[in-house]
Structures are given as C-alpha cells and as structure tokens.
Amino acid sequence: MAWTKKLTQLNDVLSDLVPNKDGITKYVKAAGLKPQHINESGNAMDVWSNVLSEAEKNSKVDELVKSVLDTYPDNQFLKSALFEKEIDFSVAPDIDDTSDWQDVSEETLEVLTMGQSTLLPVNFLAKGVQRSKSVGKVEIKIGSNRYSVGTGFLFKIKGIEDLFFITNYHVINDKNYIERTRIIFDYELDIEGNTVPSRSFKIDETGPWYCSEIKENDATIFKLIDEHNTLAEYGWIELKEIEIAQNDFVNIIQHPEGKMKQISLYHNIVTNTNERIVQYLTDTLKGSSGSPVFNSDWEVVALHHSGGGSKPEEPELPKGIKSRNEGILINKIIQFVKDNHKN
Structure with missing residues (x-):
C-alpha cells in the first residue's frame, strides 16, 4: 500500500x-x-x-x-479529507521526537484551579488586538485544490532595521514553494461578527531566507513583498530576550485549521521550560504552527511549533485540557536571526 x-x-x-x-x-x-x-x-x-x-x-x-x-x-x-478539494494541514513534529515532556506538577494543577489571581488590567484586551494585527495565515498551494496552512507573524529585533516574517520550518522550508505561498492578514471577524477584508502578500524570494530545522529552532524567516506600501498597516512585534517560568500564563494568537484568526485564553499555564523550549497547556490545533506565544504583557516568549495528547502516566487534568503543547523559546530565535543576518 x-x-x-x-x-x-x-x-x-x-x-x-x-x-x-x-x-x-x-x-x-x-x-x-x-x-x-x-x-x-x-x-x-x-x-x-x-x-x-x-x-x-x-x-x-x-x-x-x-x-x-x-x-x-x-x-x-x-x-x-472526504473530498478531492482538501486542506492539507501542516504536520507538526511529534513532541516526543523533539523534546522531553515533563509531568504536570501538583503545584501547576493548583494554579489551574485558580490558586492564584488571574485578574488583568482592562487594557490587556486592547493590547492583544493591537498585537494580533501582525499575525497572518500562511497558505501554500500544494495541488490543484489542496493547501497546506500554518500561522506566522511580522517582527523586528532591536538593532536590526529589517522587517521579517516568521513561521515554522515544518510549515515551509523549500524555496520551490515560495511562488505557491501567500501570507494573509486580517483573515478574521470584526466586532459585529462580519468578515474583515483580508489582504495577501507574497514572499520576497530575493531577500533573506533563514531556516532552522525542527530539532533546532523549527523556524523559517523571510521578508514579504510590499508592492503597494500597505504592509505597515499591520505593524510588527518587537522581539526581545525574555524570562519565562513554570506556572506563568501564556496566550496564543493563531489560525487553527486555517480558520479565521483566534486566540487561546483559557487554562494557559506554562508547565515546563529550559534553554530551548517552553511547554504549556494552551490550546492549539493543526494550522496553529508558527503562532506567537505571548505572556500577560503581550511580549512574545515562544514560537509555537508542536503539540500532542497527554500520556497515560501524566497527572489527570480537568476535562478538555490538552496538556502537551510546545514552543521554541524566543531567545533562541533572536540569537538565530542575529547570527544569520550579520552574515
């Protein structure tokens, strides 16, 4: 077969x-x-x-x-999958192949059941909307009616003037797919529930193309073509080195399953970190690969890249919580860009 x-x-x-x-x-x-x-x-x-x-x-x-x-x-x-015209969701790497997953601690379970305050200033919402403008859907045509999808975002790094877009290496890593790829912004609903007019951009194939494989940073970084000088409308997220710890809260803006832009705001607790990865309970789906993972100050702490179901030996979690999601620590991404761009 x-x-x-x-x-x-x-x-x-x-x-x-x-x-x-x-x-x-x-x-x-x-x-x-x-x-x-x-x-x-x-x-x-x-x-x-x-x-x-x-x-x-x-x-x-x-x-x-x-x-x-x-x-x-x-x-x-x-x-x-039942029809010839199908969406081909990008397959995220198996978390067991890329990282060691640590059990959810009893301390985290206490936080999950609201053992600490989750109150936030009301401007948290406005800041989130502002950050969301820079998040776009990645759509790659891989057949006559078939598409692979992911998420990514515009960013800058202090000291570097260039404006970049980032997604996962497992979403796109082959230059042969550049012509078939578009980055779509404003693919979302407005406050009235109506569809916002979206706008798409092509990858600049003459610009930077920085790739880091799955077991490293799982990142592909490039520039977009801005023929009509409209890219500035979407701003950018400034990346800076950050500290993130177990039991911190993280939120993810994403295009799950290639759908309109969504955000995860429930049971968003960090369960494990090291010098490479951040692991969390925050919900994602296929197509969320490449999303920015934010802390409560809307600073990017990680590039989401993988997820999976909980293991039988892990502590039992409240119903509906998917305990195995992971991103690459943003500090690693920043260093990767600096190392490549100076060359």
Missing part, C-alpha cells in the same frame, strides 16, 4: 482526537472493518496507522473518516 501524505496527516489527526487505544475499536467496527485484522500493539498512533492501512486495503478510508466525524462533526480536516 502506498502511504500517502493524506494518510500520514489523517494518522496525525486521528491520534490527536482519539489518543487512547481503547477508544479506537468502535470506529473500526463502525467503518465495517474487522478488529481481529488490526494489530493493536504499540501506542495509539501505531494502532491508527494499522487501522488506516487496513481501511486503505479495503477501500474504507472514507467510511472510517465518517465514523470519527460522528463524534467530532466540526473537525475541518476530517470534513475536507
């Missing part, structure tokens, strides 16, 4: 939606597959891989997707 990119991404999405092996069998039966033909050894991702292989062999991939859609009817990837 040819293991296509579509199946790879289905495996990724299904493993996120149903990360417990015991929950997979009902979907196997609903799709008309025989559970006895499925190898259930390994973790949930391994089992889903075996299920998809069996479904492909029996021409029942659509039936399998439909069975999971009955439980998750709003999942955009599952819906698009």
Whole structure:
C-alpha cells in the first residue's frame, strides 16, 4: 500500500482526537472493518496507522473518516479529507521526537484551579488586538485544490532595521514553494461578527531566507513583498530576550485549521521550560504552527511549533485540557536571526 501524505496527516489527526487505544475499536467496527485484522500493539498512533492501512486495503478510508466525524462533526480536516478539494494541514513534529515532556506538577494543577489571581488590567484586551494585527495565515498551494496552512507573524529585533516574517520550518522550508505561498492578514471577524477584508502578500524570494530545522529552532524567516506600501498597516512585534517560568500564563494568537484568526485564553499555564523550549497547556490545533506565544504583557516568549495528547502516566487534568503543547523559546530565535543576518 502506498502511504500517502493524506494518510500520514489523517494518522496525525486521528491520534490527536482519539489518543487512547481503547477508544479506537468502535470506529473500526463502525467503518465495517474487522478488529481481529488490526494489530493493536504499540501506542495509539501505531494502532491508527494499522487501522488506516487496513481501511486503505479495503477501500474504507472514507467510511472510517465518517465514523470519527460522528463524534467530532466540526473537525475541518476530517470534513475536507472526504473530498478531492482538501486542506492539507501542516504536520507538526511529534513532541516526543523533539523534546522531553515533563509531568504536570501538583503545584501547576493548583494554579489551574485558580490558586492564584488571574485578574488583568482592562487594557490587556486592547493590547492583544493591537498585537494580533501582525499575525497572518500562511497558505501554500500544494495541488490543484489542496493547501497546506500554518500561522506566522511580522517582527523586528532591536538593532536590526529589517522587517521579517516568521513561521515554522515544518510549515515551509523549500524555496520551490515560495511562488505557491501567500501570507494573509486580517483573515478574521470584526466586532459585529462580519468578515474583515483580508489582504495577501507574497514572499520576497530575493531577500533573506533563514531556516532552522525542527530539532533546532523549527523556524523559517523571510521578508514579504510590499508592492503597494500597505504592509505597515499591520505593524510588527518587537522581539526581545525574555524570562519565562513554570506556572506563568501564556496566550496564543493563531489560525487553527486555517480558520479565521483566534486566540487561546483559557487554562494557559506554562508547565515546563529550559534553554530551548517552553511547554504549556494552551490550546492549539493543526494550522496553529508558527503562532506567537505571548505572556500577560503581550511580549512574545515562544514560537509555537508542536503539540500532542497527554500520556497515560501524566497527572489527570480537568476535562478538555490538552496538556502537551510546545514552543521554541524566543531567545533562541533572536540569537538565530542575529547570527544569520550579520552574515
């Protein structure tokens, strides 16, 4: 069986939606597959891989997707996977392949249940809206009707005049895709719930192209073409070295699943940090890769790049909380830009 990119991404999405092996069998039966033909050894991702292989062999991939859609009817990837015109969400790296995940501590659980104040000044909202202007959707055409999507943002670094855009290396890293890529700003709703007119920009293929692989900074940095001098309307986020600690709060502005711009504001607690990464409970979805991770002062602390389901041995978290999300510490990104741009 040819293991296509579509199946790879289905495996990724299904493993996120149903990360417990015991929950997979009902979907196997609903799709008309025989559970006895499925190898259930390994973790949930391994089992889903075996299920998809069996479904492909029996021409029942659509039936399998439909069975999971009955439980998750709003999942955009599952819906698009049923049609030829599909969105090809960028696959984030497996967090287990890039970092050590540390258990959520009892202290963090206490903070999560409001063991400390979460009050903020009202100007927090206005500052957030201002920062959000610089966040854009990354859309890469990879077929006649297929797109890979991610998130990114405009930024500057003190001492460097250039205006850059950043997203993840796993979102785009091949210059051959530059012509097929557009960065879309204002893809969002206004205060009345109406669609805001969006504007798209192309990548400047003659400008800087700084790439850092997944196991390093998982970042691709470039400039945008500003033919009509309108890019200034979206401002930029000034990056500066920052300190972030366990139990701090972080918020993420993003384009999950390629949808209109959204923000995560609930149960946003940092669970682990080191000199390379920041790990947090903040919600993300496919397509959120490359989003800025902010502290409560709206300073960028990390570049979001990966997530995954909680492990069985981790402490039990309140319902609805996805405990495994991670970003690259922004200090690493700043140093990476300085090291490359001076050359």
